[in-house]
Amino acid sequence: MYPSNKTIIKTLLLTVLLSGCAIPGSHISVDDDESNQSQDNLEAKVNVYPLLPGTIAQFKQKEITSQSNDLLDTEIQQYEYRVGVGDVLNITIWDHPELTIPAGSYRSSAESGNWVHADGTIFYPYIGIVKVQGKTVREVRADITDKLTKFIESPQVDVNLAAFRSQKVYITGEVNKSGVLPVTNIPLTLLDAVNQSGGITDNAAWAEASLTRNGTTEQISLYALMQQGDLTQNRLLREGDILHIPRDDNQKVFVLGEVNDPKMLKIERVGMSLTEALAEVGGINEYQADATGVFVIRSTPDSDDGAMANVYQLDVTEATSLALGTEFDLQPYDIVYVTAAPISRWNRVISTLIPTISGFNDLTEGVNRVRSW
Incomplete structure (x- = not known):
């Protein structure tokens, strides 16, 4: 502060x-x-x-010394992406091409996949509306498989993300390419975000970065993280996080x-x-x-x-x-x-008073001359 x-x-x-x-x-x-x-x-x-x-x-x-970050390592190992509104799912039912919409030569998977609607659902043939928001790919696969067993014997279901559009983090301030980075099925750490933004600029106050999450801001030292190897400064970024790297004007x-x-x-x-x-x-x-x-x-x-x-x-x-x-x-x-030094201060006082003293002396001499006339 x-x-x-x-x-x-x-x-x-x-x-x-x-x-x-x-x-x-x-x-x-x-x-x-x-x-x-x-x-x-x-x-x-x-x-x-x-x-x-x-x-x-x-x-x-x-x-500042080099340190490991066991908590971050555990978070990365246990990380699973959760589907959000705007994501596009690619669902394949093996041996049932009639249920699989092919991407074709002119449409990508993102264009032909199953869009997650504003209510967090998708529509799929036979089973109808499926709630997918907030679920992992494995949970969506298990849900669709369970619903399809009423129509298909032992369905082989594959689900993956064709497009990650629901979750973002924001990188602002003194990086070479500030902007928005998507949260995907690959864990995104703070250090990853800085590198993907082209690194910090020459004017960055890299010891005073701030990470804002859910209205709470914490100070992060990129100097400790990037130069001294203190991995306790690294964080796994989540939806809505804002990483700001200020200028070094202060x-x-x-x-x-x-x-x-x-x-x-x-x-x-x-x-x-x-x-x-x-x-x-x-x-x-x-x-x-x-x-x-x-x-x-x-x-x-x-x-x-x-x-x-x-x-x-x-x-x-x-x-x-x-x-x-x-x-x-x-x-x-x-x-x-x-x-x-004390003698210097005394000399300054005297030098300040000299013009006043000289002026007073000149005035006194003038008055005396008038009186002598």
Whole structure:
């Protein structure tokens, strides 16, 4: 779940506040219009976690490993297609050609077969109306055989699907050929559907696919399935399923503050670490940055403790500390902020005040000259 615009604005405000609290122990209060509180302590709004050798492991995302999927294997082994409205059945009664409509030279089996009507039935000679909807081919065969025994001794009945038209799944989003795929007597898995759709595009957020079934949506990681071999992400698709693969527009992080080239970065398919993000912007500004104040601000709109964000702090006073940053994976909409050194902030304040002071001095000198006249 991505943060709302309001949450992003609050987090950006928090980023500005952090620019003034790089000194350990400092506190800044902010206004909160929504809660009608004029002063709030920053500590009440965020959870701060230092990234240290002893703590970095708890913030590292769970490693994806290759896994089998015994449940899926069982589903595939037990899979049987069930006839639906619009399907076409091809029914053959051996040694009784008068009951078998030949396809002929000009008509296919799909055109000459037994169409399943809207009420889920077909008509067959002698036995009349036969209910077939929701039944497997074996069940339809047994039913027709049983009914024909009243007219034919030991009938040899063969039933198969000439056309699969009743059940479909939908593939949308960032695949090379989005559209509709039929559900047939061959089990169709999620991975099969992606491959039959031409694979994913370069702009796919393949770690955040969604599968919607009967009004319920679950997140699927195609990255884990296709690149890491985690078969637990695979699913046997059923009638009406919708597989959506979104664009990677949300896969962005913001690197701000005292870095050499502050900008927005796009998270690559395999992810992005804190150290990689800092490298992408040319590293920190060694003359103005406070090396103890490399922060990652992550909004937490659904936090149980009511915190606005989690803040992760990395001290890169020693260059070797950047190795810890390689173990910390960034998430969409993270804000990486490098604070300014205290002396740099003081210089900024002075430089901001100089025009005002100069203007005041010029005005004072002018007044004094008038008075001397």
